[in-house]
Amino acid sequence: MSRPRPALVFGVLAALAAALVVASLLVGPARLPPGESLAALLGGAPPAEALIMRELRLPRAALGLLIGAGLGLSGAALQGYLRNPLAEPGLVGVSGSAALGAVIALYSGLSAAFPLALPLMALGFGLGAALLVQGLAGAGSSSITLILAGLAVSSLASALTALALNLAPNPFAASEIVHWLLGSLVDRSLPQLWLAGPFLVAGMALLLTLGRSLDALTLGEDAAASLGVSLPGARIRVVLGVALATGAGVAVAGAIGFVGLVAPHLLRPLVGGRPSALLPASALGGAILLLAADVAVRLIAPERDLKLGVVTALVGAPLFLHLVWRSRRTLT
Amino acid sequence: MSLLALEGVTASRGRRPVLAGVDLAVAPGEVVALLGANGAGKSTLLRAAAGIAPASGVIRLGGAALGALDARARALRVAYLPQEREIAWALDVAALVGLGRLPHRATPEADRAAVAEAIAAMDLAGFEARPATELSGGERARALIARALAQEAPLLLADEPAAGLDPAHQIALMARLRLLARTGRGVLVALHDLSLAARWCDRAALLHGGRIVADGPPEAVLTAARLAEVYGIVAHLDRDADGPILVPVGPAPSRPERG
Numbered sequence: 106m107s108r109p110r111p112a113l114v115f116g117v118l119a120a121l122a123a124a125l126v127v128a129s130l131l132v133g134p135a136r137l138p139p140g141e142s143l144a145a146l147l148g149g150a151p152p153a154e155a156l157i158m159r160e161l162r163l164p165r166a167a168l169g170l171l172i173g174a175g176l177g178l179s180g181a182a183l184q185g186y187l188r189n190p191l192a193e194p195g196l197v198g199v200s201g202s203a204a205l206g207a208v209i210a211l212y213s214g215l216s217a218a219f220p221l222a223l224p225l226m227a228l229g230f231g232l233g234a235a236l237l238v239q240g241l242a243g244a245g246s247s248s249i250t251l252i253l254a255g256l257a258v259s260s261l262a263s264a265l266t267a268l269a270l271n272l273a274p275n276p277f278a279a280s281e282i283v284h285w286l287l288g289s290l291v292d293r294s295l296p297q298l299w300l301a302g303p304f305l306v307a308g309m310a311l312l313l314t315l316g317r318s319l320d321a322l323t324l325g326e327d328a329a330a331s332l333g334v335s336l337p338g339a340r341i342r343v344v345l346g347v348a349l350a351t352g353a354g355v356a357v358a359g360a361i362g363f364v365g366l367v368a369p370h371l372l373r374p375l376v377g378g379r380p381s382a383l384l385p386a387s388a389l390g391g392a393i394l395l396l397a398a399d400v401a402v403r404l405i406a407p408e409r410d411l412k413l414g415v416v417t418a419l420v421g422a423p424l425f426l427h428l429v430w431r432s433r434r435t436l437t
Numbered sequence: 438m439s440l441l442a443l444e445g446v447t448a449s450r451g452r453r454p455v456l457a458g459v460d461l462a463v464a465p466g467e468v469v470a471l472l473g474a475n476g477a478g479k480s481t482l483l484r485a486a487a488g489i490a491p492a493s494g495v496i497r498l499g500g501a502a503l504g505a506l507d508a509r510a511r512a513l514r515v516a517y518l519p520q521e522r523e524i525a526w527a528l529d530v531a532a533l534v535g536l537g538r539l540p541h542r543a544t545p546e547a548d549r550a551a552v553a554e555a556i557a558a559m560d561l562a563g564f565e566a567r568p569a570t571e572l573s574g575g576e577r578a579r580a581l582i583a584r585a586l587a588q589e590a591p592l593l594l595a596d597e598p599a600a601g602l603d604p605a606h607q608i609a610l611m612a613r614l615r616l617l618a619r620t621g622r623g624v625l626v627a628l629h630d631l632s633l634a635a636r637w638c639d640r641a642a643l644l645h646g647g648r649i650v651a652d653g654p655p656e657a658v659l660t661a662a663r664l665a666e667v668y669g670i671v672a673h674l675d676r677d678a679d680g681p682i683l684v685p686v687g688p689a690p691s692r693p694e695r696g
Contacts, residue, residue, distance in 0.1 A: 377527075
């Protein structure tokens with residue numbers, strides 16, 4: 106195997122992410138010509154086009170970039186912290202709980218009365234779940250208790266989500282809940298971006314500080330502690346960072362699976378396995394996967410409203426199968 | 438001033454008390470073997486001394502109370518090599534050994550030099566670019582020892598570093614620990630191999646029943662009576678020009694059952 110070259114990997118990933126942001130700006134049901142679209146973004150275009158570009162496509166592309174990066178980064182941080190390649194943002198109960206918050210907003214009709222109630226409820230539930238998991242896992246430093254606490258909280262959240270569906274007042278409410286759960290960036294606009302953006306950025310900033318601690322954890326918890334890593338401090342940063350970065354993503358886009366699991370997996374061999382290099386690479390990789398999926402749903406079946414979470418799962422699951430198949434030889 | 442001083446240290450593993458008042462010191466320039474049967478508490482003692490397992494009593498690192506040092510200051514004073522040889526990701530050997538440099542925040546040149554020296558010391562030259570997860574058990578053990586050496590702390594606490602090494606690399610390891618001590622550092626090494634302990638260590642500390650029951654030159658500590666009492670074995674004891682020779686040869690004659 107050739108020696109990993111992280112600088113080259115970062116360059117290629119950044120270029121791909123940038124290209125997909127542009128692609129996301131250019132694709133949409135309004136079918137604006139590419140030149141005019143970009144001109145409308147910068148000003149000097151008919152008001153209708155400027156409105157589409159600035160209030161719909163730009164927030165959608167920015168949300169795709171930030172939410173994808175948040176998922177990729179959360180996955181890489183959790184895998185590094187737990188030293189388990191199967192860890193993903195859903196594991197600590199944040200995604201399931203954020204989704205439950207959103208479902209309650211839909212179920213109770215709050216979201217119809219006040220549009221931002223849904224993302225606010227989702228964010229609140231996501232952060233609450235993180236605090237609950239952190240409290241349940243206790244002050245000890247062992248990572249296995251975190252997995253168990255996360256499993257307990259996400260099981261509870263999915264049970265309550267199922268209850269809400271079960272008791273939905275009418276078929277229309279049930280279908281609204283199901284559609285929301287499938288995940289989408291359709292019709293998201295500036296208010297959602299302003300609401301989720303700061304949380305996404307803060308969560309990612311927190312997770313990016315974990316590089317050295319995660320590198321040391323490669324050798325296990327005892328060796329990491331002896332290398333000067335504060336294990337309780339690292340855990341608080343992981344849980345809070347994932348809660349912010351993933352919770353805010355679920356709050357505006359619904360539950361989007363597989364990005365946080367697959368992005369770190371695909372990129373780990375390319376950066377030489379080192380968790381500190383994988384964090385930024387996986388953020389870019391997550392953004393690429395989500396932006397590509399969001400462009401794809403608009404190109405493949407624009408009239409059918411194909412859901413983003415469905416596409417990421419459809420692409421992610423076979424990709425994951427392939428990775429498992431390939432790693433059978435090395436994981437013995 | 439000793440690099441490590443334990444006075445009246447007690448510690449438990451779960452609810453079971455393991456250490457019941459341990460007194461032990463390691464001075465610059467010496468390799469001390471920490472001996473004892475399975476479950477005697479060698480690992481607990483090393484983890485307590487490294488500041489990663491709770492213990493009560495007095496623990497000093499280079500004169501400073503362990504509790505008064507922050508995590509990084511501790512990492513600059515003591516390197517700890519756990520018994521578990523965990524390597525979670527496929528880092529190449531150079532990057533793995535480089536993890537020992539994390540507490541230092543030194544220049545890249547200083548880090549590279551320390552890593553190269555540790556890799557050479559553990560006979561791993563040529564392995565730098567190999568993924569550590571593809572190494573054999575013994576190579577992996579040597580890479581992890583190199584990681585602890587690259588930390589360049591005045592005190593090295595090593596838990597069973599010789600387990601799984603072939604005889605040539607066991608001897609090379611012990612010679613390396615001696616060389617470290619000759620440059621003014623101190624080493625406390627938990628060993629099951631009494632032959633290595635007898636021949637290569639300046640002192641042996643024998644842990645039994647939660648206390649250090651004997652502490653001194655290996656020949657003075659590893660007497661036939663103590664080997665029978667602590668390990669339940671008979672050993673052949675001899676010496677040549679370079680030092681003691683100890684070969685376990687069989688179980689000790691069974692003692693009368695205590696009622």
